[in-house]
Amino acid sequence: MTIQNNFSLKKYNTFGIEAKAKQFVAVNSIDDLKTVLQEHQSKPKFILGGGSNMLLTKDIQALVIHIDLKGKKVLKEDDDFVWVESMAGENWHEFVLWTIDQNFGGLENMSLIPGNVGTTPVQNIGAYGTEIKDTFVSCDAMNIVTQEMKTFTKDECHFGYRESIFKHEAKDQFIITSVIFRLTKHNHKINISYGDITKELEKQNVITPTLKDVSNAVIAIRQSKLPDPKELGNSGSFFKNPIISKEQYEKAHALHPEMPYYVISDTEVKVPAGWLIERAGFKGKRFGDAGIHKNQALVLVNYGNATGQEILAVSKDIQATVLKEFGIAIEAEVNVI
Numbered sequence: 001m002t003i004q005n006n007f008s009l010k011k012y013n014t015f016g017i018e019a020k021a022k023q024f025v026a027v028n029s030i031d032d033l034k035t036v037l038q039e040h041q042s043k044p045k046f047i048l049g050g051g052s053n054m055l056l057t058k059d060i061q062a063l064v065i066h067i068d069l070k071g072k073k074v075l076k077e078d079d080d081f082v083w084v085e086s087m088a089g090e091n092w093h094e095f096v097l098w099t100i101d102q103n104f105g106g107l108e109n110m111s112l113i114p115g116n117v118g119t120t121p122v123q124n125i126g127a128y129g130t131e132i133k134d135t136f137v138s139c140d141a142m143n144i145v146t147q148e149m150k151t152f153t154k155d156e157c158h159f160g161y162r163e164s165i166f167k168h169e170a171k172d173q174f175i176i177t178s179v180i181f182r183l184t185k186h187n188h189k190i191n192i193s194y195g196d197i198t199k200e201l202e203k204q205n206v207i208t209p210t211l212k213d214v215s216n217a218v219i220a221i222r223q224s225k226l227p228d229p230k231e232l233g234n235s236g237s238f239f240k241n242p243i244i245s246k247e248q249y250e251k252a253h254a255l256h257p258e259m260p261y262y263v264i265s266d267t268e269v270k271v272p273a274g275w276l277i278e279r280a281g282f283k284g285k286r287f288g289d290a291g292i293h294k295n296q297a298l299v300l301v302n303y304g305n306a307t308g309q310e311i312l313a314v315s316k317d318i319q320a321t322v323l324k325e326f327g328i329a330i331e332a333e334v335n336v337i
């Protein structure tokens with residue numbers, strides 16, 4: 001375990017932003033994590049997972065601890081289900097493929113989401129009609145101050161749309177070290193209700209889809225819409241889809257009758273931010289090296305040497321324009337550092 005000074009984080013954030021960590025250390029065991037936290041108790045610390053959901057707008061004047069804990073295993077099983085545990089530093093997509101290879105069902109709709117397993121509970125990642133809360137059992141986390149381990153059950157995580165306790169009451173207090181999911185061994189609940197998946201499977205002439213077929217369809221859709229961070233820096237959806245009151249929606253809808261929406265409850269609807277941003281004229285636009293992706297307006301991209309500040313400025317311009325044109329506030333999903 002070596003601590004490096006003035007360390008470039010360019011390779012450690014999927015936006016590919018050049019920013020420096022005052023100090024950097026990668027930990028690959030729980031014991032090392034404990035030691036680092038104990039030995040550097042008084043220093044400011046910054047916990048870094050896969051770097052797939054953050055925008056670095058400045059150098060980090062702290063000890064950056066990169067969670068590189070590896071390992072995945074089957075913990076137990078019964079006739080119908082299997083409990084699998086993954087350490088926090090495993091790459092999410094590789095973990096999903098490993099479950100599918102063993103015919104374990106439940107994660108296939110979330111194929112190809114960038115990032116590591118340990119950060120998936122923080123924002124309850126989701127795609128194509130599935131969220132991790134649907135299969136999540138619990139996660140273990142280390143208290144940053146006391147180094148005590150705590151298990152958070154699903155109920156204790158307070159999951160919501162891109163939300164959890166780790167963004168609120170437990171923020172900056174814990175480091176998630178492993179996550180347990182309960183997956184199906186047979187009678188898989190294949191969920192192809194999301195329009196794009198049905199269309200993709202029809203295109204591939206698949207009639208009775210397997211887990212692998214669903215995963216492949218999701219991969220094909222994502223590759224057609226979302227840029228690969230290895231080729232074009234990005235952080236997935238930069239904004240959340242706004243949830244607004246029915247009254248507010250009706251006002252906006254009267255002016256823009258073609259505005260799509262999804263009913264959330266009797267009183268609330270969700271509007272696709274990608275639609276709002278596209279209609280506000282931003283899709284595919286480029287401002288220096290910062291831009292808005294041509295196939296999915298929710299995704300901001302770094303064409304090479306954009307700074308975090310430049311991308312942040314574009315995001316603020318988008319928020320202000322969408323608010324002015326539609327009266328709807330859109331909130332960043334990505335953590336701005």
Ligand code: EPU
Pocket residue numbers: 126127128129225226235236237238239240241260272273274275276278283295296297298333
């Ligand atoms: N739309 C547009 N223009 C765009 C993008 C979207 O008009 O440029 C409209 C279309 O009407 C489309 C609707 O938005 O029918 C929904 O689009 P899409 O199916 O692409 O989904 P999304 O709501 O834009 C969300 C997630 C994605 C996830 C997809 C699929 C959020 C913030 N984003 O996007 O998650 O992959 O659904 O489930 O909820 C991520 O979080 O990084 C991410 C990519």
